[in-house]
Amino acid sequence: MDDQIRKFERFRALHLSGVFVAPNPWDAGSARLLASLGFPTLATTSAGYAFSRGKLDSRAALDRDEILRNAAQIVAATDLPVTADLENGFGDAPRICADTLRMACAVGLVGGSVEDATGDPDAPIYETSLAVERIRAAAEAASDLPFLLTARAENYLWGRPDLTDTIRRLQAFSEAGAHVLYAPGLPDLQAIRTVCAEVDKPVNVVAGLVPPHHTVAQLAKAGVRRISTGGSLARAALGALMRAAEEIALHGSFDYAQHALPTPVIEGMMAPKPPDAPMQNKDRPDDPGSSQS
Incomplete structure (x- = not known):
């Protein structure tokens, strides 16, 4: 628990020191890759995990046990603080969210994070009072755990583009704790x-979901923490896989391989470093967005 408390304090402090990026791995391997870049x-x-398991990202397809099992593997893969997509808490009742x-x-x-989406397409968003009680x-x-709770207002993902109601919900979630x-x-x-x-x-914004795709600097100026x-990273990986497979199927060529990460580079990322080990220059590219061949 001492290690978890230290991670929690690091995570909480990040929200007080300006904007930061928390990328979303979908398994232990992608977690180690992202950790190697200094995030x-x-x-x-939940979407990335669902796709990796050949499932839909839906309440019907994913259960709490498997989501937490996947999260535990990601936690164990690095020494970074990890926050989780907890869907709608995996139940309607407030006690289930707790x-x-x-x-x-x-x-x-x-x-x-706990969202106010019901999973019911006929009534996709919880009524406000129940949503607040759940949060x-x-x-x-x-309140007595090393845990930072994020409350999600899902109007814009479910065909309810109502900014006033979204803000009202977020304000109520804040008041609820x-x-x-x-x-x-x-x-x-x-x-x-x-x-x-x-x-x-502090406000979280998801990048890569819908255009326009704003930069870190633009979001920071807007007040995002x-x-x-x-x-989106899982979809980007699947996009690269699909393009490579289509090249083979349609053209019979394998040019995609020149853009693949070399095995030694991947192995270097997969080998966990000792706690507090300094990151070497060879471990972090000067430009995290640059490709490596």
């Missing part, structure tokens, strides 16, 4: 700027 923290992705949060903390996570129950469970606020799918920088100005807690990538 300060990681976040899990139970999920305690279970998440028990596998070593230092944060997690309040999760916040009370977190959430530590971080998150409204995925906001349409533009002005909406993001407005949300950040109208709430009193945390940037996640959701399932």
